[in-house]
Amino acid sequence: MSIFSKDQTKKVVVNAKNHGYKPDVVTFKTGKPAQLKFIPSDNMGCMNEVVFKDLGIDKKLDSQKEVTVNIPTDKPGTYNYACSMDMFHGKVIVK
Numbered sequence: 001m002s003i004f005s006k007d008q009t010k011k012v013v014v015n016a017k018n019h020g021y022k023p024d025v026v027t028f029k030t031g032k033p034a035q036l037k038f039i040p041s042d043n044m045g046c047m048n049e050v051v052f053k054d055l056g057i058d059k060k061l062d063s064q065k066e067v068t069v070n071i072p073t074d075k076p077g078t079y080n081y082a083c084s085m086d087m088f089h090g091k092v093i094v095k
């Protein structure tokens, strides 16, 4: 990635013992490629899988390294996500 890259990257720490996703809301701008990186902790529990129902994304997280989810930014929208049991919730806003 060069300094001229227009990509947007944000990080979310996953911790089942610390109320879930931190931060639980992230915002991206429309029109630029966006990546949400899930940073593991030592308390993944049932959060070892993340589900973006609206985007049809169901992804295993890795307890050792970050896992990237590409977020579509072609139009404004709000994408909720959750752990595989729908207990912990987070939100991505594209505007």
Ligand SMILES: [Cu+2]
Pocket: 046, 047, 083, 084, 085, 086, 087, 088
């Ligand atoms: Cu869960």
